[in-house]
Amino acid sequence: MNDSGGYKRDAIRVGLLWLALVVVLEVVWFSVEILPRQYAEEARIIDDAFNLLTILGIPVFSFVVAMLIYAALRFRSGGDASQDGPPIKTSTPVVVTWLVVTTALAVFILINPGLVGLAELRANPDADLVIEVEGQRWQWVATYPNGAEVRDELVLPVDTRIKFEVTSVDILHSFWVPGFRTKIDAVPGLTTSVYATPTELGSFAEDSALRLQCAELCGIGHARMVMPVRVVEKAEFQAWMADQLTAEAPAAEGRG
Amino acid sequence: MALSAGAAHERAEALSRPRANRLGLWLFFASETFLFAAFISARFVSSGTYKPEELNQPLALFLTVVLLGSSISAYLAETSIAHGNRQGLIRYLSITILLGLAFLVGVGFEFKEAIEYFPPETIYGSNFLALIGLHGFHVFTGVVALAVVLRLGTKGHFEPDDYWGVEGVVKYWHFVDLAWVVIFPTLYLF
Amino acid sequence: MRPLIRAVVLGLVGYVAGAWLTVAVRGGSPSDDVAVTFGFILGLIGWLMGIGVWNAWAREWFGLPAKPDQATGWQRYLTFNTDHKVIGVQYLVTFITVLLLGGFMALIMRWELANPGQDFLDPDTYNKLMSMHGILMIATAVAGILGAFGNYLVPLMIGARDMAFPRVNAMSFWLIPPVAIGLLSAPLLGSFDSGWTAYPPLSVVNEGGQVLFILAVITFGLSSILGGLNIVTTVATMRAPGMSWGRLPIFVWAAFAASVLSLLITQFFAASLILILLDRAAGTTFFLAEGGGDALLYQHLFWFYSHPAVYIMVLPAFGVMLEIITHLARKPLFAYKVVVAGFWGIVGLSVAVWAHHMFTSGMAESLHAPFMALTEAISIPTGLVFLGALGTLWQGRLQSKTPLWLAFGWLFNFTIGGITGIYLADVATDIHLQDTYFVVAHFHYTIVGGTIFALIAGSYFWFPKITGRMYHERLGKIFAVWLTVGFNLVFIPLFWVGINGMNRRIADYPEFFAGPNAFASVAAYILGAGFLLYAGNLLWSARRGPAADPNPWGARTLEWQLPSPPPEHNFPLLPEVVGHPYDYGIPGSVHVAPMTPEGGEEA
Numbered sequence A: 001m002n003d004s005g006g007y008k009r010d011a012i013r014v015g016l017l018w019l020a021l022v023v024v025l026e027v028v029w030f031s032v033e034i035l036p037r038q039y040a041e042e043a044r045i046i047d048d049a050f051n052l053l054t055i056l057g058i059p060v061f062s063f064v065v066a067m068l069i070y071a072a073l074r075f076r077s078g079g080d081a082s083q084d085g086p087p088i089k090t091s092t093p094v095v096v097t098w099l100v101v102t103t104a105l106a107v108f109i110l111i112n113p114g115l116v117g118l119a120e121l122r123a124n125p126d127a128d129l130v131i132e133v134e135g136q137r138w139q140w141v142a143t144y145p146n147g148a149e150v151r152d153e154l155v156l157p158v159d160t161r162i163k164f165e166v167t168s169v170d171i172l173h174s175f176w177v178p179g180f181r182t183k184i185d186a187v188p189g190l191t192t193s194v195y196a197t198p199t200e201l202g203s204f205a206e207d208s209a210l211r212l213q214c215a216e217l218c219g220i221g222h223a224r225m226v227m228p229v230r231v232v233e234k235a236e237f238q239a240w241m242a243d244q245l246t247a248e249a250p251a252a253e254g255r256g
Numbered sequence B: 001m002a003l004s005a006g007a008a009h010e011r012a013e014a015l016s017r018p019r020a021n022r023l024g025l026w027l028f029f030a031s032e033t034f035l036f037a038a039f040i041s042a043r044f045v046s047s048g049t050y051k052p053e054e055l056n057q058p059l060a061l062f063l064t065v066v067l068l069g070s071s072i073s074a075y076l077a078e079t080s081i082a083h084g085n086r087q088g089l090i091r092y093l094s095i096t097i098l099l100g101l102a103f104l105v106g107v108g109f110e111f112k113e114a115i116e117y118f119p120p121e122t123i124y125g126s127n128f129l130a131l132i133g134l135h136g137f138h139v140f141t142g143v144v145a146l147a148v149v150l151r152l153g154t155k156g157h158f159e160p161d162d163y164w165g166v167e168g169v170v171k172y173w174h175f176v177d178l179a180w181v182v183i184f185p186t187l188y189l190f
Numbered sequence C: 001m002r003p004l005i006r007a008v009v010l011g012l013v014g015y016v017a018g019a020w021l022t023v024a025v026r027g028g029s030p031s032d033d034v035a036v037t038f039g040f041i042l043g044l045i046g047w048l049m050g051i052g053v054w055n056a057w058a059r060e061w062f063g064l065p066a067k068p069d070q071a072t073g074w075q076r077y078l079t080f081n082t083d084h085k086v087i088g089v090q091y092l093v094t095f096i097t098v099l100l101l102g103g104f105m106a107l108i109m110r111w112e113l114a115n116p117g118q119d120f121l122d123p124d125t126y127n128k129l130m131s132m133h134g135i136l137m138i139a140t141a142v143a144g145i146l147g148a149f150g151n152y153l154v155p156l157m158i159g160a161r162d163m164a165f166p167r168v169n170a171m172s173f174w175l176i177p178p179v180a181i182g183l184l185s186a187p188l189l190g191s192f193d194s195g196w197t198a199y200p201p202l203s204v205v206n207e208g209g210q211v212l213f214i215l216a217v218i219t220f221g222l223s224s225i226l227g228g229l230n231i232v233t234t235v236a237t238m239r240a241p242g243m244s245w246g247r248l249p250i251f252v253w254a255a256f257a258a259s260v261l262s263l264l265i266t267q268f269f270a271a272s273l274i275l276i277l278l279d280r281a282a283g284t285t286f287f288l289a290e291g292g293g294d295a296l297l298y299q300h301l302f303w304f305y306s307h308p309a310v311y312i313m314v315l316p317a318f319g320v321m322l323e324i325i326t327h328l329a330r331k332p333l334f335a336y337k338v339v340v341a342g343f344w345g346i347v348g349l350s351v352a353v354w355a356h357h358m359f360t361s362g363m364a365e366s367l368h369a370p371f372m373a374l375t376e377a378i379s380i381p382t383g384l385v386f387l388g389a390l391g392t393l394w395q396g397r398l399q400s401k402t403p404l405w406l407a408f409g410w411l412f413n414f415t416i417g418g419i420t421g422i423y424l425a426d427v428a429t430d431i432h433l434q435d436t437y438f439v440v441a442h443f444h445y446t447i448v449g450g451t452i453f454a455l456i457a458g459s460y461f462w463f464p465k466i467t468g469r470m471y472h473e474r475l476g477k478i479f480a481v482w483l484t485v486g487f488n489l490v491f492i493p494l495f496w497v498g499i500n501g502m503n504r505r506i507a508d509y510p511e512f513f514a515g516p517n518a519f520a521s522v523a524a525y526i527l528g529a530g531f532l533l534y535a536g537n538l539l540w541s542a543r544r545g546p547a548a549d550p551n552p553w554g555a556r557t558l559e560w561q562l563p564s565p566p567p568e569h570n571f572p573l574l575p576e577v578v579g580h581p582y583d584y585g586i587p588g589s590v591h592v593a594p595m596t597p598e599g600g601e602e603a
Ligand code: HEM
Pocket: C197, C310, C311, C313, C314, C356, C357, C375, C376, C378, C379, C382, C417, C418, C419, C420, C421, C422, C424, C425, C426, C430, C433, C434, C435, C439, C442, C443, C446, C447, C450, C451
């Protein structure tokens, strides 16, 4: 029963099944659009990492699935519980190959996208614009360089490296703009920071990925702790920011 | 037939019982070590090695000596019963309990004093309260366990070849002492 | 019934006395945090004494003879019974019930989530329901397999007559009902809305139900620690003659490894919750910035427990599934020693990866790369478990039975769970995915797809052993398919919504996510309905099913060599182990010497 001919035949068939699955799934992955639209440079870096992990994950997933399908179809016994399979207790070449392949994969993804992605995200500690963002139950307050405090919409200039300095006045919140893929917790007593470099114009009204969403459970208003985000041209941004100082500041005080 | 096999079982079990008891106790200590480690790491993570000037160093040192002394008397209690000396068991257990109580009173006094200088609303005060409380609770349970064993001892329990109750409680007492030997520098020296 | 009534009464008396005494001493209200704490502690003591700790145990501390409550038949299950098989069944029934209860809560949540906007749950109620669901399910995953099969099978598999500490074992179980009562009565004090993770400062400033959460979970931790201690000691000291470490059934290895972890690290969960309790009730400032505290400290302490905890959940599941696969593929467990090494690799690494939950928490950035590396490294020992499973299936003589069908579903799910874990271990992708539905989908694939599947598969596989009757095979297979398909239909869309910007723990979401959510909700109801098939099959078969052969699978491990259900004290004669448990197909191989009177006497 455990003649090596049968073994080889099975191995080749599973291999072919695996290849077929890999091809199909990779083709599917390259032809569907699953990730949300990229509105920032950071989104590109993170999506590249996501893509690479998927490309590498598909063969692993396919291998297990191929083995399962093949086993279910080919290794079923007639139901006679006394008939045993071949007594293969272990196989050093298989174990070694397995260890080498899984270790190589782990090292590979640690380097790329792991460390490479990290390096790309942290490549540039400078920022053209710094915005302070404060979380509180249950709203966001953004303070622009000119001192304008804004609560109802986060307006940002395109093609500008922006640093958000985030904190909280009460409990944990988290600063997240899905369109930028950037996230950092707002921690009371601590200032955390995150960068985003918007590359596309757009607004929350057109795409819900452009919203500053609280991502850390903070009680009743957590789900709706949202600030719409709008990315505009640089000039428009400057004008808007100046406007905020004159028009919005007294109004914000009245509301506070 | 089944009976005799059952007897074989009983024999095997009688052999494995002390091993199981000891291992169980050591595992319990290992587990408790993690509890203390969590509190101690909380102290260093949240307040670094900061310590206030007002700590009563002489008192703490004195209490350390008291507790270490109680470990010696606990040890003597155990060796007493191992040699069939019930009088010694009772005497040394009583001394251990008294020293344990003295430690608790001293720590209570120190705590009352300390809470004035660094109340729980400060981060060092929080750590002080948590560590002293955690350890004090262990000393308290140790004293209670010693008292139970003492009572059983006066009633004639335990023999030179069967004194697991004494051994277990004395080991626990050593463990609690050892914990203090780590907590004392954590709070007072660093 | 008497002990149970006594326990309830004494528990209530204890609670009232504790709360009342606190009020008498320091004033305040009987529902404030301090009073509830002391009430709970005294109530717990009352409960334990009532159920049988006093009679069967504590009397000895006062020099009185122990007099355990005697009960027979089904009433044994309601007493402080020290038979490990009774305790295993107590755990199994309790946690399947909790699983169904938690599942019911999930269905209520999916009803609300079926459409965007607020339907019938206000956000506050939603958060509280979500938190309750989370902690009940986590408890099931942590204690279900270890409690049920760990207790039932470990002594049988190693040829022991009971656990090393039978009374400690009974206490581990009887600590569980107060946990359930504490959690489920939290709504009386305003419930808790901080999720199962209970992050401060929210968990310090929210309503009083949080205190019951803290106390219940610490009690649960105590139960886990005692249970773990028992399993480790039992395996280390009570193995039958010839049962060397190299011959331990794989489930015993898995339960042993998980128990070592559980015994040690559970203390960190207890510690982190105690610190929250102190912040709430004793005026300390561990997690409050105003007094110099640090909210991130909690996350470090908590995840130092809770990451290894996921392996406490899944290691026993590995054990269950590898048993099933080996026996039903009728082949030796492939690379047995390598798999065991994989278990220990997991145990070792699992305590060094916790901060992968904190990549967006604001912790020092220098910690990101090391924790990413260690987390990705853990996929190597985890891979060895897959090697064992797939290698065993390879060229096997697969018996087409429900547990094996579930094992196939399990391998499929857990592959998805493991691969998506890599996206979360990678700092770049995790920055986007952390706290989204992608994480929700990932951990449901690992915990439901991994652990709960194993709990269910095990409940079929050992059903004939436990009850002496056979379940209905065809209904079992229908359920296996239903469960696997239904589960995947619910959670696949949730990956998509997470990637596209739906955060977790919300009762409402942007219109954009309406479609997949509606789909997941419908699928959830289909999945939920499937459990009627499960409960129906097992309940009916337990009473009316055909009598089962003592060894219907022709399996080699020790538990199958006994009558079903095994008699009290398991082995009338001491078994002698002479070979490896999984030598299927090797002519002349034996695991246990025939249990003859001579065999018994020799030992
Ligand atoms: C190769 C295996 C695995 C890897 C690499 C992995 C990785 C991760 C990472 C990095 C996170 C944090 C996600 C985040 O919050 O951003 C996470 C979350 C989680 N994982 Fe896994 N995981 C693996 C296996 C498992 C297993 C086996 C279980 C359980 C049986 C599990 C249960 C969980 C749970 C419960 C959470 C979410 C905790 C929460 O925030 O509530 N994971 N996983």
